[in-house]
Amino acid sequence: MSAIDICQINKSYRSLHALKEVSFTIDEGEFFGLLGPNGAGKTTLISIMAGLVRADSGSIRILGHDVVTDYRNARKKLGVVPQELVFDPFFTVRETLRLQSGYFGLKKNDDWIDEVMANLDLTDKADVNMRALSGGMKRRVLVAQALVHKPPVIVLDEPTAGVDVELRQTLWQFIGRLNREGHTIVLTTHYLEEAQTWCNRIAMLKNGSVVALDTTEALLHRVSESQLILRLDNQDLPDSLKPLISQCDISPAYRTWTLHIQHFTDIEKILTELRKHHIAINDLQFRQPDLEDVFLQIMDTRQN
Numbered sequence: 208m209s210a211i212d213i214c215q216i217n218k219s220y221r222s223l224h225a226l227k228e229v230s231f232t233i234d235e236g237e238f239f240g241l242l243g244p245n246g247a248g249k250t251t252l253i254s255i256m257a258g259l260v261r262a263d264s265g266s267i268r269i270l271g272h273d274v275v276t277d278y279r280n281a282r283k284k285l286g287v288v289p290q291e292l293v294f295d296p297f298f299t300v301r302e303t304l305r306l307q308s309g310y311f312g313l314k315k316n317d318d319w320i321d322e323v324m325a326n327l328d329l330t331d332k333a334d335v336n337m338r339a340l341s342g343g344m345k346r347r348v349l350v351a352q353a354l355v356h357k358p359p360v361i362v363l364d365e366p367t368a369g370v371d372v373e374l375r376q377t378l379w380q381f382i383g384r385l386n387r388e389g390h391t392i393v394l395t396t397h398y399l400e401e402a403q404t405w406c407n408r409i410a411m412l413k414n415g416s417v418v419a420l421d422t423t424e425a426l427l428h429r430v431s432e433s434q435l436i437l438r439l440d441n442q443d444l445p446d447s448l449k450p451l452i453s454q455c456d457i458s459p460a461y462r463t464w465t466l467h468i469q470h471f472t473d474i475e476k477i478l479t480e481l482r483k484h485h486i487a488i489n490d491l492q493f494r495q496p497d498l499e500d501v502f503l504q505i506m507d508t509r510q511n
């Protein structure tokens with residue numbers, strides 16, 4: 208069975224068509240990335256999954272449960288970490304998590320609450336009032352809140368926006384563990400290196416439409432060109448290498464040249480040319496395409 212089955216979803220806000228015929232399926236156990244620029248429709252799609260927003264047409268099923276006609280069961284299967292920090296400031300961290308457990312009818316949930324808090328480094332803050340927590344700590348509680356009912360499908364809407372390195376690591380370790388244990392993870396993020404590291408498959412949205420849907424590996428293969436970045440003393444490049452230039456950055460002491468590379472053998476040719484012209488290299492880096500290159504290329508070329 209699919210973890211999430213999205214079928215021809217449309218959603219408009221007045222004249223704005225925020226989601227256009229969006230369809231795709233996420234399998235159980237996947238670590239799936241939902242990427243797109245600001246306003247692409249990611250949060251709207253997640254809100255429809257969570258039953259917070261109604262689609263104009265189409266349907267979404269979470270582990271077979273329709274999010275409208277079988278809302279209660281669909282909601283039980285899903286844990287959503289929202290982008291916005293919204294809390295009741297009068298409760299402590301533990302009270303907040305107990306309250307959330309209560310929404311799902313879980314009365315004796317303290318063992319799991321303790322485990323979630325420990326994994327998110329929140330144990331010290333268990334009895335601290337929500338209003339006294341820093342932004343990063345509040346975000347940890349948001350994650351914990353989404354996990355209190357051990358949902359098999361976990362959706363994280365920009366979980367690492369504005370959080371420090373320590374929380375990122377703690378969070379990814381925990382989310383990685385949950386995924387290894389069989390939980391399906393759906394992630395939206397603007398940090399593309401996180402998506403590249405964690406997601407096995409990625410959908411890209413632009414202006415409400417799916418413009419790419421593939422494995423991370425296949426997406427990375429779409430950009431074949433690598434780059435050689437050369438830092439030279441304040442010297443020009445030989446004419447023979449100028450057709451390869453994609454960028455030149457000039458500082459008072461150095462020139463940094465970025466050259467297109469199609470094949471590894473191009474590197475040898477470039478080095479031979481530089482040697483022939485007695486040009487010394489201060490620094491050299493080889494850069495393979497990453498998800499950011501792919502993202503920019505897809506967003507640039509697919510018009511909607």
Ligand SMILES: Nc1ncnc2c1ncn2[C@@H]1O[C@H](COP(=O)(O)OP(=O)(O)OP(=O)(O)O)[C@@H](O)[C@H]1O
Binds near residue numbers: 220243245246249250
């Ligand atoms: N309640 C609303 N009323 C009117 N327009 C809305 C509403 N919610 C979202 N929109 C619009 O719908 C479009 C999609 O918004 P959405 O928040 O889903 O995008 P997103 O991909 O999550 O963006 P971001 O990366 O900035 O979070 C945007 O143009 C947004 O302004």
